[in-house]
Amino acid sequence: MRNIVLRLFHGFLVVAFISIITFLILRLLPGDPVYLLLGEGQIQISEEQIQAIRSKWGLDLPLHQQYFIWLRSMLAGDFGTSLIRTGVPIREMLLEAGVVTAVLNTYAILIALVISIPVGVIAAFKRNTFFDYITMFGTTLGVAIPNFWLALMLIILFSLTLRWLPPFGLRSWQGYILPVVVLATEQTAVLTRIMRGAMLDVLDEDYIRTASSKGITQGRILMRHAVPNALLPVVSVVGFQIAFLLSGTIVVETVFALPGLGRLLTDSVFRHDYQVVQSLVVLLSILVVIANLVTDFVYMVIDPRIRAH
Numbered sequence: 001m002r003n004i005v006l007r008l009f010h011g012f013l014v015v016a017f018i019s020i021i022t023f024l025i026l027r028l029l030p031g032d033p034v035y036l037l038l039g040e041g042q043i044q045i046s047e048e049q050i051q052a053i054r055s056k057w058g059l060d061l062p063l064h065q066q067y068f069i070w071l072r073s074m075l076a077g078d079f080g081t082s083l084i085r086t087g088v089p090i091r092e093m094l095l096e097a098g099v100v101t102a103v104l105n106t107y108a109i110l111i112a113l114v115i116s117i118p119v120g121v122i123a124a125f126k127r128n129t130f131f132d133y134i135t136m137f138g139t140t141l142g143v144a145i146p147n148f149w150l151a152l153m154l155i156i157l158f159s160l161t162l163r164w165l166p167p168f169g170l171r172s173w174q175g176y177i178l179p180v181v182v183l184a185t186e187q188t189a190v191l192t193r194i195m196r197g198a199m200l201d202v203l204d205e206d207y208i209r210t211a212s213s214k215g216i217t218q219g220r221i222l223m224r225h226a227v228p229n230a231l232l233p234v235v236s237v238v239g240f241q242i243a244f245l246l247s248g249t250i251v252v253e254t255v256f257a258l259p260g261l262g263r264l265l266t267d268s269v270f271r272h273d274y275q276v277v278q279s280l281v282v283l284l285s286i287l288v289v290i291a292n293l294v295t296d297f298v299y300m301v302i303d304p305r306i307r308a309h
Contacts, residue, residue, distance in 0.1 A: 008289075014285065027274075080279075100261075103176065104180060108183035108184040111188065113238070116187075119135055120135075124199030139189040143186060143193070151252060151255040155167045155256075168255075175258070179258060182252050194237055197233075199230045239295030239298075240291075
């Protein structure tokens, strides 16, 4: 219990630090959100009107006051309204974009797990065979291929040439197929290599040889002893990918023009929509903290030895 409270306190400090740094960096970016809001009509706007707009959004206040006003709203569950998309609640924007990003990453991670765990186990069990060599070649290729290149090649093949799938947007469920394939490709390659390496280490352990000498079938040894112990590194990587899901989806959502969190973040940064960026970064930092706690809990479920410490 003490460790959990300590981890939560550390997580709170991390989130607070990230919120302050994000707030300050956004204010240091070149450009003025007011002029972006006004657009071409800024020439016809007087300085008094510009100051009135600044006052309405609190941009004329000292930085520390702006930060605490925003923080108080966040703690109250009110994310405010978008500066650029006038009148649109930020909570609504985050919810709409979050659903898209969550669906993409959920399907990608599930596909990656379903493929990588059995393939990694078989490749380790049949080390230095043709299947192992093909697996290592495929995973190396999957890690090396950039997401944007793979996305463009899939669009050319399946959208422009074969005309099977839409090249961009989410007009139907088919719009998820190509983005999910792109995200799942790299994740599958990484998890397969990790699962294979972990299985090789486990299969060389003394307790595996002892179980084999007792006449226990290889299938039971794998399922009861080898695989559970080899899953710990995989859990770590999956937890890391969930925590930093935005980094992998920014490129994919941009290429496929998907209205997810990644695209919302980049658009908000370019347009100086301060409140959206701040809210999104803080929520993602909270997700990182939660993902780390969940990963530790799964560790304890898989390996009882961790509970003893």
